Amino acid sequence: MERSPIRALRLALATARRLSTASSLVPAPDKAHVAVKDSRPLYRRLSALGGAKGGSVARALNKWVREGKTVTSPELIKYVKDLRKYRQYHNAIEVVDWMVNTKGMNLSITNHAIYLDLVSKVKGIESAELYFSSLPVAFKKQQTYGALLNCYCNEKMAEKVIPLYETMKKLDLVSNNLVQNNMMAFYMKLGQPEKVQKQFKEMKSENIAPDNFSYCVLMNSYASQGDIDSVDEVVQEMEEASDITLTWSAYSTLAGIYNVAGLFEKAEAALKKLEQLIDSQRSTGNLAEVNRVWKSLKTTFPKLTNMSYLIMLQALTKLDDLDSIERCFKEWESVHVAYDVRLMNLMIGAYLKKDMVKEAESLQAEASNRVEQFDFKTAELFIDYHLKKQEMGSALKWVKEASSQVKQDKWKLNGDHVKLFLKNYKEAKDVKGAEEFCGILKQFNRLDSRAYDSLIRTYDAAGEKEPSLCQRVKADQIVLSSKAKKLLNNISKT
Structure with a gap:
């Protein structure tokens, strides 16, 4: 049936x-x-x-x-x-x-x-x-x-x-x-x-x-x-x-x-x-919403596996019921056999949604002693949160943490996050921050024409000069738009 x-x-x-x-x-x-x-x-x-x-x-x-x-x-x-x-x-x-x-x-x-x-x-x-x-x-x-x-x-x-x-x-x-x-x-x-x-x-x-x-x-x-x-x-x-x-x-x-x-x-x-x-x-239980989340499930889980708790936490996250999420997560912590960072990330995401940054950081710090490898999804959660709050120093700290853990091509900074970093630095006229971020992009081989364009516009907005910028663009073989070239010429003049 x-x-x-x-x-x-x-x-x-x-x-x-x-x-x-x-x-x-x-x-x-x-x-x-x-x-x-x-x-x-x-x-x-x-x-x-x-x-x-x-x-x-x-x-x-x-x-x-x-x-x-x-x-x-x-x-x-x-x-x-x-x-x-x-x-x-x-x-x-x-x-x-x-x-x-x-x-x-x-x-x-x-x-x-x-x-x-x-x-x-x-x-x-x-x-x-x-x-x-x-x-x-x-x-x-x-x-x-x-x-x-x-x-x-x-x-x-x-x-x-x-x-x-x-x-x-x-x-x-x-x-x-x-x-x-x-x-x-x-x-x-x-x-x-x-x-x-x-x-x-x-x-x-x-x-x-x-x-x-x-x-x-x-x-x-x-x-x-x-x-x-x-x-x-x-x-x-x-x-x-x-x-x-x-x-x-x-x-x-x-x-x-x-x-x-x-x-x-x-x-x-x-x-x-x-x-x-x-x-x-x-009266906070919205059964209709929970049903919507669970419609995609084809089977139920007969044992208390990590996957069972993961699905439950996902459903509760949809309900935005932090107390229930915490109870479920702590129950899983007390019975799990193998630590699953996906559940930790769901809990961290729930904390960040409520601006409970210290609680999220505390959980991540404790979990770091239980997992063998750094989880880049965790870093992305914090990066995303701090970027949306325009807390650039905190966001960049997590990018640095993630970049220090990268081996070969195992992780690349999210494209939307790159855009937000560049946009926020430009709007804040933060040349120092933009330069530091572009340095990290270069480490990931992501320092492209779009990044240089934003860096140039950040210098222009801040009214600062940087003679070496023109030579760096040439060395990195970047093709700029005509408008960016004009701005670069002005910025490079001493």
Whole structure:
């Protein structure tokens, strides 16, 4: 039976939106979207630092204080969470360091857990272990133990996860579904679904209430073994439970499982419930527009591949729903096997569309450590953005970065970008910028009559002379228009 566009969309959405098998015991970053025009001037200053290191944050905070302004510990911790959300880990950790070392502020147990997480991201697992060891006994509680456990789980360090969890059990620090979820997700990462089921039973026996995530991981564990009957039993248990409300994540996970199993009618039923939930919770979903994007798809994707997430992100990009794009991208980051720069570029493009340049740069900087080769599409996104904003210095910086990575004829500067560069330099009467750009064009063997024509007109507009220009035109064997020749003669006269 041929699938309708709506059905194809639903099935693809289910596949792309299935819950990842990763969890976090560290207190979650604030979910609220941080707009570019943030109402918090200090946060804007900190965020604007981007990937700057070496005391930049401390200088910004000290300057703020010298201006006679105040800042409280809760405010700073909120900024730390926001910086962490946008992967500005170095800046976030420097804020905490300033709080403690310069202002003498005390950290709560939860804040120590956040700091431990940042240490692991910035300095590595060993440093996180040292930090945990240095904490007074009074601060070695469920939050900080859980943060360290999360670090181990993320790195799949079974040799450390299991002993630490056993220690936490002896200290009665595992009576939290975040800890249990982390362990279940850890076993799924290791491909040990039977241990997920054992963990869930242990959780129930200890009267620890499972949440939607717990059930979703459990469903995935049965699905990975081809046991759909047990999946159905989990769903029934959830629907009959009085202490849990099914969310969209549960139904999207279920729909994805049914889709992989080829049970399309069941997948359809689950997705109808998913749609009802989404419609009741938000009004921003434009199903007609999403359908338009997805009409070109001929098949759906039965597994959570990079391509599944790519298609989902493309659809959400069409909807211009940044919060949903971020959620989908972060979910992919937590489950991907191979890093796919196409997904990163979609996320960068979404940030740039909202003028969130620092967030885009931070993502690119972090991803550069994960990919083996420089991606020229990434550079083109930044070049395009800065050109449209007429930020020529920033645009040229990315051209230089790309040109430094070129091997043989692997990349050529986009023709439209060349036109914009030349046009902007001419309108700004920026001879120095135009000359520098033409030098790069020559490196790419793109210094043609059009480029020289624009360079000559830029000199003419700026009223500057350059005697060597005539000889350079001859040396490069450039054929100019009659008007350009006249302008060149005037410019070349001393």
